[in-house]
Amino acid sequence: MTQLLPLSPEFFAQNTLWVAKRLLGKHLMVWDADAHDHIVCRIVETEAYTQNDPACHAHKSTTGRAATLYKEPGLAYVYFIYGMYYCLNVVTEPTGTAGAVLFRALEPVYNPTPRELKTHGPGRLCKALNITKDRHNERLLTDPSQPLYLADGITYPDAQIITTTRIGISQAQEYPWRFYVDQNPWV
DNA sequence: GTCGCGATTTGCT
DNA sequence: GCAAATCGCGACA
Numbered sequence A: 001m002t003q004l005l006p007l008s009p010e011f012f013a014q015n016t017l018w019v020a021k022r023l024l025g026k027h028l029m030v031w032d033a034d035a036h037d038h039i040v041c042r043i044v045e046t047e048a049y050t051q052n053d054p055a056c057h058a059h060k061s062t063t064g065r066a067a068t069l070y071k072e073p074g075l076a077y078v079y080f081i082y083g084m085y086y087c088l089n090v091v092t093e094p095t096g097t098a099g100a101v102l103f104r105a106l107e108p109v110y111n112p113t114p115r116e117l118k119t120h121g122p123g124r125l126c127k128a129l130n131i132t133k134d135r136h137n138e139r140l141l142t143d144p145s146q147p148l149y150l151a152d153g154i155t156y157p158d159a160q161i162i163t164t165t166r167i168g169i170s171q172a173q174e175y176p177w178r179f180y181v182d183q184n185p186w187v
Numbered sequence B: 001g002t003c004g005c006g007a008t009t010t011g012c013t
Numbered sequence C: 001g002c003a004a005a006t007c008g009c010g011a012c013a
Helices: A017-023 A064-070 A123-127
Strands: A028-030 A036-050 A077-079 A083-092 A099-110 A146-149 A161-164 A176-182
Touching: A017 A099, A017 A146, A028 A099, A036 A077, A083 A123, A099 A123, A099 A176
Parallel strands: none
Antiparallel strands: A028 A036, A028 A146, A036 A099, A036 A176, A077 A083, A083 A099, A161 A176
């Protein structure tokens, strides 16, 4: 299970909405140092955030944490929210254009050590997989030698992909930019 | 320097 | 169903 092909930076250099949808079924590979093997999680729920989107961190700012969103596609964007949780994103669009896809839910498909993996919810999945800003922010997610990388997976038929409005957004205008796998228990 | 709030989760009523 | 937990960042003084 550790030989899955990593995704290329070109994959992430495209339209954020397209990337968010196409990431469903792909895999997040997390290096487990104790087991000396990868934990494999299938991506089953995502949300898109773009430069012109009022809910995006890059909408009002190009500095601080938002600067990451303008960097090269395929980078990890990990931010701290509500004083206690991290959220994992991957940077999209070409360098100079802001964009990111938030990982909202994962389905564990290979777990080298029997452990509980609560990977439903953006804050919970970071906690379960030990993802922090210190260790993972701005690291390349297309490199298998990194502790965290994204790899190829299965393709869900369009009929199995549900599109809805995003969660937890307080802006007046909201878009149908959330994608998830129909009937998946981890969503 | 201070104030208010957020791409969330949890526990208590 | 609602509020607390708790900190980084933008807005304003």
